[in-house]
Amino acid sequence: MSGRILTFxxxxxxxxxxxxxxxxxxxxxxxxxxxxxxxxLNRLRQEQDPSLQFDFVCRAGICGSCAMVINxxxxxxxxxxxxxxxxxxxxxxxxxxxxLIGDLSVNTGKFMRELAERLQLWLHPKGGDMDIHRLxxxxxxxxxxxxxxxxxxxxxxxxxSACATKQMRDTFVGAVGMMKIARFELDSRDGRSADDFxxxxxxxxxxxxxxxxxxxxxxxxxxxxxxxxxxxxxRKMASTLL
Amino acid sequence: MAGKLDIRxxxxxxxxxxxxxxxxLALFLWTHLLLVSSILLGPEAMSWVARNMxxxxxxxxxxxxxxxxxxxxxxxxLLAAFHVLVALxxxxxxxxxxxxxxxxxxxxxxxxxxxxxxxxxxxxVILLLLPVHLWLVGSAPETxxxxxxxxxxxxxxxxxxxxxxLLTVELHxxxxxxxxxxxxxxxxxxxxxxRLRTIKTVLSVLFVGIGLAALLAFLPHTPA
Ligand code: HEM
Ligand code: SF4
Ligand code: FES
Numbered sequence: 001m002s003g004r005i006l007t008f009x010x011x012x013x014x015x016x017x018x019x020x021x022x023x024x025x026x027x028x029x030x031x032x033x034x035x036x037x038x039x040x041l042n043r044l045r046q047e048q049d050p051s052l053q054f055d056f057v058c059r060a061g062i063c064g065s066c067a068m069v070i071n072x073x074x075x076x077x078x079x080x081x082x083x084x085x086x087x088x089x090x091x092x093x094x095x096x097x098x099x100l101i102g103d104l105s106v107n108t109g110k111f112m113r114e115l116a117e118r119l120q121l122w123l124h125p126k127g128g129d130m131d132i133h134r135l136x137x138x139x140x141x142x143x144x145x146x147x148x149x150x151x152x153x154x155x156x157x158x159x160x161s162a163c164a165t166k167q168m169r170d171t172f173v174g175a176v177g178m179m180k181i182a183r184f185e186l187d188s189r190d191g192r193s194a195d196d197f198x199x200x201x202x203x204x205x206x207x208x209x210x211x212x213x214x215x216x217x218x219x220x221x222x223x224x225x226x227x228x229x230x231x232x233x234x235r236k237m238a239s240t241l242l
Numbered sequence: 243m244a245g246k247l248d249i250r251x252x253x254x255x256x257x258x259x260x261x262x263x264x265x266x267l268a269l270f271l272w273t274h275l276l277l278v279s280s281i282l283l284g285p286e287a288m289s290w291v292a293r294n295m296x297x298x299x300x301x302x303x304x305x306x307x308x309x310x311x312x313x314x315x316x317x318x319x320l321l322a323a324f325h326v327l328v329a330l331x332x333x334x335x336x337x338x339x340x341x342x343x344x345x346x347x348x349x350x351x352x353x354x355x356x357x358x359x360x361x362x363x364x365x366x367v368i369l370l371l372l373p374v375h376l377w378l379v380g381s382a383p384e385t386x387x388x389x390x391x392x393x394x395x396x397x398x399x400x401x402x403x404x405x406x407x408l409l410t411v412e413l414h415x416x417x418x419x420x421x422x423x424x425x426x427x428x429x430x431x432x433x434x435x436x437r438l439r440t441i442k443t444v445l446s447v448l449f450v451g452i453g454l455a456a457l458l459a460f461l462p463h464t465p466a
Contacts (some may be wrong), residue, residue, distance in 0.1 A: 072351030096349055110296045164355045167346040168339040198254075203330060208257040211332055212425035217432075227435065231427030233259070241254050 004031040006040065006082055006095045009091040010052070014102045024091075031082055037090065038066055038078035041104075053103035061221065064154030067161075068104045069093040071160070072157045076221045095161035096157060108157035112176070119173060119200055121180045126191035136189065150183040151230070152222050159226065162215030175216030175226050178207060182229040185236065194240050202237045256297050263325040268415040270318060275449055278391075279456035285388035285463060290386045308383035315380030317411060319373070326369055333362055361417045364410035371407040372448075408453040411457045411465035416446040 013022040027044050031117050038059055045052045057063040058080045066077040068123035071091050082090065097107035115121065118132045160166055166174045181201055201207050210230055217226040243276065277295070281288040295314075296306030334340045346356060378394060379386065394400045405435040429435040 039388060069349055072349070074350060093349055096346060098315050162350055162352060164343055164346045164352075164358070166343040198251075199425070203253045208253040208424070209332075212357060212421050213352070213358050214424065215350065215352045215355055218352060218354065227429065227432070228427060231425060234425060235427060238254055238258055240249055241258070 004088050005029070006023060006031050006085075006088045006090060008040065008044065009089070010044075010104070011093045012052075012103050012164060013100065014051075014053070015100055016102065025231050031088070035082045036078055037068075037070055037080045037082060037092070038091075040082055041077060041092075051104045053101065062154060064108070064156035066110070067095055067156040067158050067221070069095060069161070072121050072162050073115055074219050076156060076158075079221060097161045097163075098157060099169050106157070108155065109162075109163050111157065112155045112162070115173065115177050116180075119177050119181060121184070123184065123187065123189060124191050125189060133220045139188065143186070146186055147183060148185070150179055150224065154222060154226055156221060158219050158221060159216035159224075161238065163217040164213055164215065165209065169205070173201060173206055175220075178230050178233055179200070179208070179224060179226060182233050185233070193199075194236055197233075198240050200229070201233065201239070207233045207237050253327075258332065259297060259312075260325065260328040261426065263321055263328070264418045267321055267325060268419050270321075271415050272412060272449060275453055275456070277460075279452050281388060281391075281456055281459045281463075282452075288388050288391075295386075296383070308386075311382045311383035311386060315376045315383075319376050319380075322368075322372055326365075329365060331363075346441060348397070357417050357460055358421070361414055361421070364414040364422050367406060367410045368414060371403055371410070374403050375407060388460070388463045389465060392460040395457060396464040404419075404457060408457070412446050413451045413454065416442045416449075 008027040008029065009024050011022065012025045016019045027048055029040055029043060029048075032039075035177060036054055036059075041052065041054050045054075052184075054068070055065040056076070056078060057065045059066075061079045062074055065074070067074060068077055069075075069092070070077065071085065071089075074095055077092075082088075092104055094104050095098055095106050095108070098108055098111055101107055139147070154177065155174060157176070159162055159179075163172075163174055166172045178201060180196060184192065185194070185197055203209070209231060212227075214227055216230075220226060269403065277291050278288075280291045293306055295311060296308050297310055298306030301307060334343050343359070347359065381392075385391070395404060420438055423438055424428060424435060429438055
């Protein structure tokens with residue numbers, strides 16, 4: 001569908017600039033074939049407005065930097081073709097729920113780092129074995145495949161901003177935190193017991209605060225299995241009550 | 243370290259309690275509706291149901307014990323009270339939370355979040371209407387029957403309570419069961435989830451239909 005004129009409505013606000021107020025600004029751009037929202041944003045910045053702020057690194061759906069809300073759906077700009085929108089109208093908002101750096105750029109990195117520290121999202125080897133020279137036990141391919149499925153997360157933050165529970169409750173860990181906990185819970189090398197995990201997520205800020213709205217599942221650009229994993233964690237945590 | 247019930251475990255207990263109380267209430271709701279809609283089979287059918295609910299078969303004079311109905315009403319009231327207390331954890335109680343929910347729903351288009359907001363909204367309406375219904379019935383159990391109920395519903399404006407209660411509670415219960423199924427992992431894949439969602443809608447429509455028909459069926463029995 002090249003040759004169309006696309007209309008972009010873009011959220012603009014620079015918190016660093018004194019007196020600046022949030023506003024929507026309209027831009028027009030000629031569509032080219034195979035255009036993604038990410039390509040369009042770069043053209044707009046190059047040709048029309050050098051002050052436009054947005055994030056990207058890999059432009060291939062791997063780094064997770066370019067997530068934003070496109071016509072009401074949070075997703076990766078670099079994987080969204082403009083041809084998807086028959087009316088040629090595209091509204092762009094920054095991901096809600098994160099610190100706004102400016103315009104479409106939000107600080108997901110800070111959030112992910114704090115989350116990792118709070119939930120201790122790294123391998124805790126069995127028996128506190130920190131000897132890096134010891135060979136790891138081999139892992140069954142089925143287990144490795146399960147872990148790999150969860151390792152595909154690119155930390156884009158979409159599941160966090162798609163979650164109304166998280167927006168209402170700041171301290172809620174959100175889907176990405178639970179997915180990562182599930183990843184270590186499934187890992188046979190990790191020494192933490194269900195009881196240990198209960199102390200981290202067996203509360204209103206963790207799995208029992210989740211209201212199963214499934215905004216995470218329905219928007220994750222990597223199609224991670226949030227619905228099944230969070231239900232699994234919930235059963236696992238509930239089973240420690242018995 | 244199983245079986246240890248310290249204070250930190252409460253949120254787990256409450257979450258299980260929310261689901262269990264919701265499921266029991268929903269099963270009660272549908273059983274209750276089917277029993278009441280015996281009026282659709284005629285006044286004799288409903289009188290028979292009402293007699294048996296009062297355990298008439300156990301009493302010598304065949305009049306039964308109407309207080310059994312009062313007991314059921316108290317039990318449902320207690321269960322609903324527990325359910326509401328747990329739900330208060332989840333509802334946006336502060337203005338800040340209400341604003342966050344509103345702006346989230348404006349920026350992000352997500353249908354299951356809208357479903358939840360319906361569930362929360364209908365929950366509040368039920369909270370206001372259910373006590374009235376339980377009081378009306380629980381305080382005068384002996385009047386339940388084709389004529390007494392018709393008098394309450396149509397003669398004394400009970401329909402002003404019953405119509406909105408029927409609509410809200412049938413939405414709330416079906417959405418609630420759908421969510422219970424998903425939250426504990428009954429749907430293994432997204433197709434199953436879509437199917438459950440369809441079943442949820444069918445159940446709501448079906449029971450609202452039966453309920454409306456039953457309410458109308460009382461109309462001819464209203465004493466002049
Ligand atoms: C007798 C009528 C009622 C029935 C049959 C019923 C049924 C249910 C069910 C099955 C659930 C799902 C439970 C879960 O998510 O674990 C639920 C959740 C809920 N109920 Fe009720 N309920 C009733 C009354 C109420 C009332 C009076 C309120 C008042 C505020 C209420 C508020 C809620 C809320 C806010 C939730 C959502 C909880 C969550 O998102 O985790 N319900 N209900
Ligand atoms: S789980 Fe999905 S939506 Fe959430 S951060 Fe990872 S890739 Fe993004
Ligand atoms: S730029 Fe890396 S995911 Fe879009």
